[in-house]
Amino acid sequence: MSAPPVLRIEGLTKHYLARDGGGVTRAVDGVSLEIMAGETLALVGESGCGKSTTARCALRLIAPSGGRVMFEGVDVLALAPAELRRMRRRFQFVFQDPFASLNPRMCMGAILEEPLLVHRMGDRARREARVAELLVMVGLGPDHARRFAHELSGGQRQRVGIARALATSPSLVICDEPVSALDVSVQAQVLNLLSDLKRALGLSYLFITHDLGVVRRVADRVAVMLHGRIVEIATVGSLFGQPAHPYTARLLDATPVLDPARRQAAHDPGAEAPAPAFRPAGPEGCSYTGRCAVAIARCAREAPSLRAIAEGHLVACHRGGELPLPAPFEDAALSSVAQRRLALLDRLADAASSSCNEGASHVD
């Protein structure tokens, strides 16, 4: 921990007031995170748990209700609008739906040139050269510059989305479910591309996803979110090996198993428990109590806060660390589930790289 983190989020909150004044929805409820230089932090959780809102609030696409965000030592939430716009070249977004996030009326060249124009980077010739360079960097050809979004395949569109994010040479890229709208075979290509770019350009990623197979593949550390809070942060190895929060264990168990014979074995008897709505306004008690298989009386009274159970492994659970979790969560079973998914992604990536661009233009 010698170098300062690229991004440090402290106690970030975003509360939405119900329109009738009836209550508060705590979409993000005191999230604290750090992303080191060159690190990929994955933010995982079920849909609606506040992953995307956290990222958007941290970089002020949505105004947060409270908290502090330091990006490269600058307080992002205190910046004046013009300063914030200038700052945006240092952190960029890759969005989930590559078709929706590209303006349908602009060709790819114009889309990639735009960040350079906005930040007044280079003259016309330099910008054109940069656009060509970006296209090559993400595995497309210079001739793609004249195409429109509807003329490209899903994978190619997302490559352009990534190229746009890299145009201004940012140090942090927030990838908001960058592959969940893509075919599995294309997912593998795009994930490989992101890993290669990270290594080549020294990027840091905040990687939002609900796919643990993807997490295992790209992330260094993982933060698990539930009802607007972080319930566990650990390195990929220890999170997949020894999940300390019962929710994390459930998430790992819920990773789709491709082999029908194994699907039975990995069945979780608690899986049918009703999913509660958003965390209610009253903050007493752990919001997972209703779905938790190992809850004790204390869980309903007192919300757990994050505490370290090992070096770099934090968990917000009264029973975290006590657990070897019940049967289906044993290390061997878990890691083999993850291993299978990983192996499949690897196979697809190999198959894909052997017919790289060919494949991309056929898949849509």
Add this chain to the structure above:
Amino acid sequence: MMAMLQDLAGILRRSGATTRVALAVVCGLGIVALAGPWVVAADPYGIDLHHALQGPGWRAPLGTDELGRGILGRLIAGLRLTLALGLASVAIGGSAGLALGLAAAYYPRADQWIMRVLDVVLSFPTILFGLAIVAICGPGAEAVVTSLALSTMPLTARMIRATAGIEMVRDYVEAARSLGMSDRRLMWRHVMPNCLSTLIVFSTLRFGQVVLMGSILSFVGLGTQPPVAELGTMVAEGRNFLFYAPHVAILPALLIFIIVLACNLLGDSLRDVVDRRGS
């Protein structure tokens, strides 16, 4: 620009017979209006009292009016003026409406003010605007254009505000914002171009209505004044001779009917195309 041309080609490819006929009629009328005076050597203002109120014949292909002026020449001149008035009204009202609609969509604080003021404007009938403006600055083409543009503006603004509101929650706008661009650039480069197809459809429909409304204003004497050849004015003049020389009033009225019908049909089919693509 390329995208617009491609859109247009796509619309033509997918369109039915009605669209093509309507488009051909609109284009044909436009060409006649532009080229007419140089092709048909008929003076719309040459008086010849010996040959007044004649039916169609050799001297005047579509007959003459009460002052012996050839109706064909007057129709062409009237078409020019009527279309020009309509175009000017839609262009002025449409661009003002576009700017106001975008501003209302983009600045929530300005939204209420802009829309309430436009609601007030909208509550006056066009004809009343015409009366007020004629009372202030006298009858004429300017009064017609002003009142038609004023009544087009709030309708366009509402349409654009709704469309821009939809576009602004799309991902590409958020992507553009996350690049760090200014509000103005975001609006003009990203939101506005994606509202244009709606604007074009709406303006086509509105053009038909505006031509009709302009002719009505001229017919009741609030618009262009005789001897200027304008379709509404011509109908008004010809109505005095409706029983001995019906063609004097009917021909310009028929031309108004054709313009309005073609514009409405074209606008409807354009809307169908745009809607289908949107869904």
